[in-house]
Amino acid sequence: MQNANSKRVSCEPLGIGGQKAKFSPFSRKQLCIPYGVFLACFVVIPLLLIVFYSFTDKNGNISLDNFIRFFSSATTLSTVIISILIALATTIICILLAYPVAYVLANSKLNKGGTLLMLFIMPMWINFVLRAMAMKDLLTLTGIFGVNNYLNVIIGMVYDYLPFMILPIYTVLIKMDKSLIEASQDLGASPLKTFTKVTLPLSLSGIASGVTMVFMPTMTCYVISDTFGNGLITIIGKLIDEQFTTFQNWNLGSAMAMVLLVIMLVSMWVTGGFKNQDEKEGSL
């Protein structure tokens, strides 16, 4: 059998200029196929389905009913506004907390070998539902829990998303050319002026990355709003989930997802403006 099938007499590697000089038998395009298939199956097609569902009614007829219902309902609109406000508050608090931390981590000799940075990043390795429950218990223990449901939710969100703000700011700060700081001092700027005129403007791209990584997820992360809000706070993510699971209204759910998508695109467009300033610096 073997002899019948294979006629190879010798096997020599073909060098440069040989017909099969390439190391890999696949071209780059071919190597992209598995991911392309994945992308099509799990991103593009579902997205198209959402678009389809959002513009049709239960019988499959094209209509704008879903959107009309969404925008005419006071409860849904207030949920959207509350979601945005919670996300905004979380993001701002995250920036205020993360910037000094990242600044210390990037400058100090304390962070030898990245140990301190690791301590801040490590919570990300623990299951986040578990983390949320632990934080809730901790808040209850200290008596903060129950003071205000919104405050609880924001504390929970900040706790959960803080590393995502620290990391991009830290990355930008650590990559920043230290001689720029020295140049600023050399030209007569006090440490405070150096910070406001050089360090802060140059780290805006890191903040922008952080904002995209914190603002958008916090609008939908209803695990935290459920855990910390005593079931009294609904955010847009929860609303969508209810349409799909409780009410079985896929069309309205899809329309909500579409609205959320637009909000996200707008926020990306806003933060993207900062990132374009120095694409070379880049962050995450």
Next chain:
Amino acid sequence: MANQRIRRDAVMSDEKIIQLVDLCRCFDGGVYAVDNVNLYVRKGEFITFLGPSGCGKTTTLRMIAGFDKPTSGKILLNGKDISNLPPNKRPINTVFQRYALFPHLNIYDNIAFGLKLKKFKVTYENDQGHRIEKIEKLKKSEIAAKVEKVLKMVDLEGFEKRSVSTLSGGQQQRVAIARALVNEPEILLLDEPLGALDLKMRKDMQLELKEMHRKLGITFIYVTHDQEEALTMSDTIVVMKDGVIQQIGTPTDIYNEPKNAFVADFIGESNIFSGTYIGGGKVRFLGHAFECVDNFEVNEKVDVVVRPEDVVIKDRDEGQVNGKIISSIFKGVHYEMVMQTGKSEIVIQSTVERKVGEEVSVYIAPDSIHLMHKEFVSNKYEGYITKHNTVCFGDGEFECDVTKLYPNSILDEEGYIITQEGERIDLTDVDVNVEVGLKDIEISDHEVEYGAVGNIVSIIYKGDHYQIIVRTDENEEDFVFDTEDTWNENDRVYVIIPKEKIKLSLKEEVKR
């Protein structure tokens, strides 16, 4: 060496703008980047710190700028100690090695950065004759005028609105210079500012910088590892090595009268030979007694420096030393030839080519021979004897003959020494002085049982041999020795010293 202050010319005023007094900078791990530097800079001077990387020149500059604080010593600006003044309070501006232009600002804002921060005390007199003092910033129009003026000076008119990233390296360099100069500093520091430019641009910028210095009359302190750059531009050159000043002088002084073999080797090309001063204005090297103009002690071992362009090539038997041409390379303006005589080689630069293999002779005029005191005559260390009767010094353990510490002594079976008088002495942990000659050290690639390990940090060719310095990692102990073998800098090597070549002497009498 560090305390020399020999200066020749008096073009500048004698006012000392900067004085470094016993300046030291020690980094973590106990390494002295700058070691007891004493020096002054005169007002309006163009002074260059020159040396190989790691010689402490940049650290010295950073301390003057205020980015680094001295471990000890003082920096005086116009007689006042500024060692603890932050950089923003010093009337000094810096041109950084990689320019350090602010990427988020355009050219105008980069240059105006310092001007916008400047504050002045202005005194007004009102109608009643009262004087009112106000702190004012520069007006926008004043800033614009200054920026325009400085841009014109660096030939970048019309570049105000451009962003930094659209500029070429040379243009960025000019912006960096303009940004520093616009503040009208008393001193301009330049940290290898031309390092990133190509050769042609570098040459042009050298002349331009020199011209700017002449026009503005500001003191320039320049740091470079490029000896040609230093020779071209400076009024005064400070040659540094291992954080220590080797020589201070004008470019001509440094070139013609190098203080030691390091300076001679670092500045320009040179032939360095080991010679002996034999008295009567004569020095013996290459097997010939040459006339020279320096005076040394009779029979003192000296380093002899002869510049390749000072060697005159002649037909056989017409010069002082005969030899054979073993290589000849055309270098544009001249030929660079190597003549071998005995075991030594001598580099010659001449516009007349001699073919490889040709038998020739060379003549060296008395004033072309420069003699220097030998830097290393022998290696000296402090060490101690171990319980195995070996000696530890220079970060290594070596076998040695401890019986040499006491005349006619012997070792007994237990390792105690029995002196001539019959006394029994335990030498364990006894402190000793160790001396090893320059010819008594060998190095090897292979690990050895007894010896030290280190990296080759310096190789200087001395005509017929190399002088190599091996430095150990732990305490940075140096082993200096002569060898005919070829090694490379940064090679990791094991130092071997034959037992009989280690000269020991007791630091103090051992209690018996």
